[in-house]
Amino acid sequence: MKKPSDQISHGHSRSIPRTFILATAGIAILGVCATVSLVAQDETTTPAEVPEELQAALVPLDNNWKQWSDEVGAEIAALYAADKGDTAALRQHVKTLNSRMAVVKQALADPAYRSIEAPLRNLYGQLGRRLSIIDAALDTLELTPEARTARLDSLGKSVTSALNALATQLKEIKNGESWLVYLNAPKIRASLKAGGPEAATVLADVGKRFATAEASDDATVRDFVSGGKFQSLKAAAENYVEYSANPNTTANADSTGDDLLALFQSLDAYEAQPDSGAAAKIREAHNRLRAGTIDGGARIEEALRANYFNFNVRVIASEPFVNKFVAEARQENGPVRDFILGAQVSGSQVTATDVSFDFKPDPTRVRFNIKLAGRINSNTQGVTDQATIYTHGTHYFWANKPVLFDGDLFYTENADIAVNANNRTVGASTNFSNIPILGGIADNIAVGEAQKRKGQSEAIARGRVSSRVIPRLNSETDARFIAANADMDEKVDKPLRELGLFPDAKSFRTTEDDVTIEARLMESGELGAGSPYAVSAPANGALIQLHETWINNSVDRLDLAGKTMNEDELKTLFETRLKKLLGDDFKFPEPKKGEDDYEEDESGPATLIFADQDPIRIQVSNNLLIIRIRAGIQREDDDDIPTQEITIEVKFTVEGDSIQIEREGGIRVVPVESPDSRLKQLGFASAMRGIFQRATPPRTVKRQRDVQFEDKQVPLNISNVEALDGWITIEVN
Structure with a gap:
C-alpha cells in the first residue's frame, strides 16, 4: 500500500x-480491518488490471524469494489479462497459482521463514480469496442440469440438520417438544425423505407457522422463536422454498457470465477499499447469481461464505486461561454428628475442595465438566455403651457436573462422584481404661473390633460423602446456570439486539484443551470476513x-451518516450505547490537565x-x-x-x-x-x-x-x- x-x-x-x-x-x-490500499472512492478495477494491493503484497518478498515473487507476479498478470471466455486457460492459471499458494502455506508452517511471516500471510489471504472465487465462477459456468437435483438434496439436508439441532435443544426444555408438533416436524422429515414438490409445500407451511409465532401477542413466545436454532430452521426452510420456486434453475441464465464478472470486479474494488458501496454491489451480484444459475448460486455462495460471509469475531481460550476466572479453592470447617454402626459419632472435619472447568470435545457446542477434587480430614469419636473409638478419616473425592452451552442456553446434567475413603482408628477407651493391665487389654480389644468394621465404616463414609457432595453440587450448579441464562438474556442478548449488534450467526466448539467461539455481525447489503490464517x-x-x-x-x-454532532452529543451517543452493554455506571473519564492527551483550546x-x-x-x-x-x-x-x-x-x-x-x-x-x-x-x-x-x-x-x-x-x-x-x-x- x-x-x-x-x-x-x-x-x-x-x-x-x-x-x-x-x-x-x-x-x-x-x-477491525481488511485491505491493503486506498484508491479513489469511485475507482473500479478493470479485468485486465492487476489490483494495486496484489502487486504491493509481492513487494516485501525479496532476497531468496525475489525470483519466486516475480514469477507469481507474472502469473497473476497473465490471469487478469486472460480472455474471460477461455475457461480452460483460466483454470490453468488458477491451478498454477494454487500450487504457488501451497508453497506459501508450507513456508508459513516452517519457523525458518518467521521473519517474512507477515507478507506471506498477507499474500496468502489476498490471492487465496480471489482464486477461490474464480474457481467457483468457472464451476458455475460449467454446471449441468443434474446440479438442480444435487442442490435440492443439499438444501434438504440443511433443513434436516437445523431441525435436528432444534429438537436437541427442545428436549432439554420442559414441554419444549410441543414446538416440534407445532412446526409439524414429522411431516417435514417425511416430505424431505420422499422428495418432490410436496417438500416445498410443507416447508412453505412451516414459514407461515413461524410468522404466526413471531407475531404472537405473548412476548415470551416471540423471544423464544427469535433464538438461533429456530431462526436457523426458518432460514433453511426459506432457502429450500425459494430455490424450488425459481424457474431459472434448469439452466444458467444468459447473463451468468456478466454477473460473475461484475461480482469479481466488485470484490476487487472492495479489497482495495472496503466501503459500503462495493459491499452492496457484491451482494447485488450474488443475488442475481442465486436467481439465475442452475444451482441457485450455491457454488459461488460456498466460496463467498468461506471468504466474505464468514465469522468476523473469533475467540480461542485455553482451559488454563478460563480457569483463571472460574477455578477456586474452598475450605470449610464443620462439626460431625452422625449415627454409624450403632455408635453416636461426633467430632470435626475440614473439607478442602478445588473447583475447575474441564473441557470436553464437542464440535457444535461448548461442553465442559465442573470438576471438584476434594479431601476431607475428620477427627471423630464414636460412642457406644461398651467403648469410645477415636478415628482419623482422610477421604478423597472427585466429582463431575456436566454442563453444555448451545449458543442460546446453558444446560446441566446430573453429577457423578468417585470417593476413596480411609478411616484409621487412632485409639479407644472403655469402662476399664483406668484399670491397670485390664484397661489396656480392653482398649486393644475395642480397637481390634473397630478395625474389623473398617470396610463397613469406609463404605458408609463413601456413601455419606456422596450423599452430601452430589445434592449440593447439583443444586448450586443448576441454580447458578439458571441465573446465568437469565443474565445472558437480560444483560447480553437484549442490549445487543437493542443496539443492532446481536450476531446473525454463531459457532461454538470445544476440544480437550480449549474452547472456540465465533460470531458474525452481518446484515443484508453487508459483508463478513474470510477465515483468518490459523493461529494457535x-x-x-x-x-x-x-x-x-x-x-x-x-x-x-x-447512525452517524449525514449527522452534525458536537463533542457533547458524540459523548452522549457513545456513553448511552456503552451503558447498555457495560451497565449504568459506565462513564468516559474526564481528561485531566497535564496529561499527554489534554490540551487547552480556547x-x-x-x-x-x-x-x-x-x-x-x-x-x-x-x-x-x-x-x-x-x-x-x-x-x-x-x-x-x-x-x-x-x-x-x-x-x-x-x-x-x-x-x-x-x-x-x-x-x-x-x-x-x-x-x-x-x-x-x-x-x-x-x-x-x-x-x-x-x-x-x-x-x-x-x-x-x-x-x-x-x-x-x-x-x-x-x-x-x-x-x-x-x-x-x-x-x-
Missing part, C-alpha cells in the same frame, strides 16, 4: 472531540481475532458534519490500523469545511511492559468532491490535519490489566498485537 505522504503543519485550529477519537479507536481495536492460542492464554467488517458494521449502527471543540455514506471506515494492513473519517467541520466564524476524507494510520508496538500506540507517517486529507478553489482546499486540509494531529497523540498503555470477574481480580497480560490481512489478533495470557 502507498503510505500517505507527510503533510505541512499548520496553525492553531479547533480540536476534534477526543471522546470521538477515543471511542473510534476503542471500537477499532475490538474489531497460547497454551495458558487466549487469542482474540477481530475483522474489519465487525467494526465497520458496528459503526454503521451508530476556541472550543469542533462540530463534525459526517458524510452521508461511510462516515467512518477502518482497515488493517501490514500491522497498521487505518482509520478513515469522512466529515466536514462546522465553523461559526468562517465558511464550513466541506467533507474531507481523513486517513490516519496507527501502529501498535508491544515493548517491555507497555504497548505503544502511535501514528505512522502523516495524516492524509483529500476532498471527497472536487474543490472550487485549490488554494482554499489547501487551507481546509491544513486545518483538518492540525485538528486530527492534536487529537491523536502517541499513547502508552500498560500491557497488564486486572479484570474484575465476580469477586475475583484476574491479572491479564497482552503479549502480542498484530494486524494482518484484515484481522487484528490479540494474544492474552
